[in-house]
Amino acid sequence: MEFGLLGAVEVRDGGALVDAGHVRQRSVLVALLVEQGRPVPVERLLDRVWGDRAPLRARETLYGYVSKLRRLLGPAIERSPAGYRLTVSPDQVDLFRFRALVRRGELDEALALWRGHAVEGLESEWFAALRESLHAERTAAELDRNDVALAAGRHAALLPALRQSAEERPHDERLAAQLMLALHRSGNDAEALLHYDTVRRRLADELGVDPSKPLRETYQRVLAGGSAVTPRQLPAPHPWFTGRAEELAALRSPGTTAIGGSGGIGKTALAVHWAHRHLAEFPDGQLYVNLRGFDPAAEPTPPEAVLREFLEALGEETIPSGLDARAARYRGLVAGRRMLVLLDNARSTDQVVPLLPGQDATVLVTSRVKLAGLVAAHGARSVSLDVLGQADAHEFLAVRLGAARVAAEPGVVADLVTWCGGLPLALSIVAARAAMDPDLPLAVFAEELAEQPLDALDAGEIGTNLRAVFSWSVAALSEPAARAFALLGTVGSADLSLTAAAALLDLPVARARMVLRELENAHLVQQHVPGRYRMHDLVGLYAADLPADAGSRLADFYAATARAAALTLEPHKSLPEHESGHVLTFTGNAAAMAWFDAEHACLLTEQRRALAGGRFGVAWMIGRALNNYHLRRGRTHDDVEAWLVALRAAEALGDELNQATAHVCLGADYVELGQSALGHEHFDRGLALFEGMTNHEAHGGAHRAMAWAAEFEGDREKALEHSLRGLEQFRAAGSEVREAESLNEVGWRYACLGRYAEARAFCEEAMLLNGKLGHAEGSAATLDSLAHIAHHDGRHSDAVTHYRDALEVYRELDNSVEQATVLEHLGDVHAAAGEVELAREQWERALALYREQGRTAEATALAARVPAS
Template identity: 40%
Template sequence: MSGRAEATTVITVRFTVFGGVSARVGGTTTEFGPTRLGALLGVLLVDAGRVVSADDLVERVLGEEPPPRARAMMRTWLTRLRQTLPGLVERDGAGYVLRVEPLEVDLHLFRHLVRSGRTADAVRLADAELLSTVDTPWARQLRAGFSDELLAARLDHADARLVRGEHAALVPELRALAAGRPLDERIAAQLIEALHGSGRAAEALRHFEVVRARLAAELGAEPSRHLTALHRRLQAASAPRQLPAAPKPFTGRAVELAELDQAPNGVVVITGTGGVGKTSLAVHWAHRAAERFPDGQLYVNLHGFGPSGAAVSPGDALLRFLAALDVPRAKVPHDLAGQSALLRDALADKRVLMLLDNATDAAQVEPLLPRTPHSHVVITSRTELKPAHAKTLPLGLLPPDDARELLAARIGHDRARAEPDAVDTVVRRCARLPLALAVAGARAATQPEFPLAALADELADLDAFADDDDVTADLRSVFSHSCKALSADALRLFRLLGLMPGSDIGLAGAASLAGLPVARTGSLLGELATANLLDEPDPGRFTCHDLLRDYAAELALEGERDEALHRLLDHLALTGVEAGVAFTPTRHRPDTPRPAEGVVVTTFGSREEALAWLVTEHPTLMAAMAHGTPEQTWLIGWALADVLDRQWHHRDLLTSQQLAVAALERLDDTDGLGRTLINLGRAFGRLDRLDEAAAALRRAFDVYEGNPAGQAAALLNIAMLCPDDRITEAIEHTRRGLALYEECGDLYGQANALTGLAWGHIKIGAHRRAVEYAERVMPMWQAMEHVIGEGETWDNLGTAYLGLGEHGKAAEAYARSCALFRRGGDLPLEAAACDRLGDAHAAAGDAGQARRAWRRAIDLRSQAGLPADLVRAKLLRLQAEG
């Protein structure tokens, strides 16, 4: 729980009506229990200090149809109560009064605390049902009225906790309240705030849509102005803001900025030579124009002119954009055309700016173009891309005055004014290229005591663009000048950074590349950043312009290249294994070699840390596989297999496993080859290439000869490929897999196989046999504390019982599976189980329970971003029949 700890208030209460009725007098507590005497005291305590008539006492204690001698009975109980609590119960006219201070009664103290704003103390006080031992119409009505008081206090308290920032801690409580009161807009607003404040913006916005749909369907109403305003505010706050930091300083380009300002929504392509400032112009303008695009700004560096293998594929860029727009993975198709169409749908009514930086050709950008009325795309490229209906904006060299201003902004205007000739020389020798001016300016800024003329003379005496074609020579001259000022270790690190296979690198990766301690490497990276030879776009991630990296690679010494690259790939492979194990602890850890000297191997304390590393390093790991030794390549493929599958990067999953298989074919590692062939089969299956999937899995089975657990895993994966018309074949593969798992004593494998057999027998209508398999596997999952496995087994039991016509057992089983999937945090599985729970209640003739289960299923499917039309159709049929 976040926020400040609440102060604990010590409350002295002499009388209670929450839970059982009790009285504490003189240090002695009397519990009255479910007695008439307790009921009488409870009635008087509710109206402490006020007269209650004799008739009201009879009705409240004995009900609306009291026995004939009710008044006499009441007098007897009053006498006994006076004896128990001497001096407190008095006769007053035609009634009786309990002479106590109201704040000595927990109910009245509760109300006082609420009025005083001490809702935390009030809610803690009302921790049991009001007058729980009294069951008369009056008591029931009193409890119903008080439940609204208590709810209001809880919601007041929730408001206070939201102000204190306790969003994540509030989500479970508010979700439970919302499930019980789905049309309560105050609860809905608080849950939306809590979800958004705990980093679950997509869930927050989807819950608003759920509430809006339910209000329309059940009340024919729209959300209140408060809820609608909250939705608009959170929508704006949740919009993706992916632009890199605005370049500082930025000067000039007034003509080009005006053209960008005046261009209508569509596509603009900024073209020009490397280092001319295309990205700086695009990013500067994008920040300036951001208010025109309140629904967000999307950015991707496509690395079209980076090292081989570093270019971002259209599919990967689409997945990044869809994730930024909170499109659930379950809705994302496998094919590029489907993903492109989904992006258009997601942006259909949004005003979004998209910046596609460093594109290589039209084929790379065309699938990313939304072509929607309110979206606007800016592309930068060294080539003249010509997407349909795009405006081209050529970018030439900085005008001389702008180039001088850019250099002056970096070295200081006073210094520039003092040496105007030297400024002109530097500008000329930097070819008026912003990249070269930035590097040269950084060099000058680090040596303010040097005359600028001396620094200008250090540059090669080249007349930039004398023949309009020697930009690279000018840049190398400037880069060489800046490198001369580096320390020996920083220059060595700069040379080695040219070898990195991806577009950026982490601190541990850079340390491994250099073979230096992490702290020392961090200092050297800082020196390179100060010299403007390196950028740190995100904390701990370092990159540099591809022209700088090309230059660095040219400087790398022959004797240091191979060892440095091997150390970096060792870091990626071995850290990847650590991340893979932390991400999926049930996977069998592969054998790994000792790291080379100087390699940093990072370990992870949680699944979330491992996932963050794998996602960040995904492009680098993919690029690295082509450069590694066979052992490094297959270990990287192993590390990527699960995360690429779960993140829906199925094309990269296929590529990585194909490379890993090719590497393992050069190694004597049958276990590694077998498990990688299973991953390859899974990748083919995800892409609906079923024949190739089956071939890979059959080969895995053959490779695993003599390894029963490996062959069993291959058989279970083959079974999952079987369509519905080949279920008996799937059952036979699973049965053979179970026998092999039993042979080698693999309990986890046995549980998977038994669960598969229960499901398979359900599919062929053998429900009694399915129950037997489910009951056999249930204690195994429970012993392993495998929540999802246990949930799937209860789900299978529910379906089997439903098939047998045992509707009560089916409903109970589905209810258990719902609870387990909720514990496991799997919304799609919980939604499916709730849907089937509704089926079971409907089959049993309980329309009310069916309606509740189906509504819950619709809510969950909406939260997960899944279609709910089929469940809604069931609700409509039920309403029509009722």
């Protein structure tokens, strides 16, 4: 069967319409359908179908409707203690298909599903609110569709629909900007400017506000003739580039060229050098990205992430979700512009194809593999790089070392060129070593190379021996630097901070800095940003083959410092001790959050390595310590990854309490990610492990997580039930901090049910206890709850004060996730009081944070009722 909610309610069986019964019976059907298989209590069904106009025998009438629906739908409708549940596939319901298509960026297909007003003909307060919410989703999708069409150059075809929509929604500033842009691109600037003036006057006369920043920027763009952002992203050219005359001549514009060759052969240097020589051909800008296709310590950069960076570089403020939508907008922005796109270190044709902008631009792609698909299917030219010839290699050394020094030992220089095999990377290392010892005869270097023949790094990748070159370079280092080089080869992450390196090397930070500086001078490591170091991938591969005993110093440093950072964020958190001679300390929340921000990727990498290496305590500690940071930054996917590793570590240790904790936290994460079934599976496994334990605090934590999940899923009564049980457990445990947090959560859930007197009592008790304990995060959360209660009690001034106080504390805690939520709620309070400009200011700040945090659902919902800035 198929169910239609995006218009008059329809039920079809095999394409044929089925009689779904009386309007109230259809209301019951829809009230169950929208829950996507979640149970709906009888009282809630009654409220949804009749509101405050229920007949005297409403319950019996409801049972009759359910009975008739069961005859129509069979076992799809179930009854449980939690209520009635209707289970159908999302593909059977047009509303869920619409949402899935929107998530994938297939907006035209999504909007085609609408047949009129949503759930038309169903009347109650709840259905009116549902209809309004669904129409807001439709409007948001239409606006996103308009953006995609404009970016793809379909402004002429879009104009009639934009004009009609602008008449229907005269206060929609995003829509007004789209109409202005379409008019401008159609050569009708006068009408575009007139429409802006009309909207500006209407906003001033009817709402007393000025146009939003995006609308004003569109106006200025039309006035300026639509001048576009011109990105200039090319890296600086290599200062010692030599040779490659034939290859340079083979590169030309426009079109796509694939530059192939082995690692260290000079692909990037060639592309960048050619690009700088031809800058005049690309007046509209140059885009560059390192796709990291062969980075041994990092995954290839996904095209979707690259497109976000490119769109931002091209001046786009609203980035669509989904690969196809982003690619379409990118192509539209680049169409007709003389631009260069340099895609460096590609792994495959699939990684490159979404980044091809069209026929007008010039694209250079570098890769270690032959991108046959790019050549065969997309008409790319192919340029393959070989090693440098004798003359070019000789010139390379002459440029680096000086003509006089090279001329003084011509035979030795010829030997150096031969031993290096014409590989630019090998020549660079030789030249750097010789340049650091200007008084040493070049013959010494030639003899060292002669004593260690070049072995192939990989027979299928490089025929030239780099191992001997690297070993010779390492042999020239001091003993501490050589030891450091080998130890750096044991690191699994893409880069390393100075403090982490000091822990790995077991040296004071100042001494570690000096050792790393020696490696920098030898071109064996690079300080790519201040205080962070990385190796070229080939150098790293060589270093990884060297014998080195790093012990567990780096793992212990990360585990102990993550613990210290987590306790800075949550001083009352219960975490076991972890020893490290290099553990860092933090002066406050900002410092701890900054450390987590900088080291996040390294922490996840080290956690996985610790699990693989049998250091289960480290793997558990890192996962547990990251939890609060992930919550504050809204990184739920990363939290799942960390907890899955931590769970395996707890299982290996046989620690059932930690296993249960991991299951409960995973349950909450999966529910937030929309995977409720998996989330509840983890909850059930956690509760099963808790059975028989007398750890009241752990039991309280489980109920707390399940309360949050129930609220997220819309079951407020169940959320309150779990919150009350959690409060009982924390009181039994004697944990005042958790008791304070639970008091607030109980109050909040009473407020969600409209029971504001009880809510206020619990929250005020929580506020007193938080103040006694100095629990800042608990105070901020309680202030947010009290603000919500005050708002719904009609105490505008109190609500604003509480929200502002909460916001200040969350800023001090560097909790950007809660800052965004509080800002949105503060805007709601101002809006309710008619303070339009103040409301808009808070909403725009909240929207910016939502988008920065990747909270698409919140951003979409807010943008649907308030134009984004």
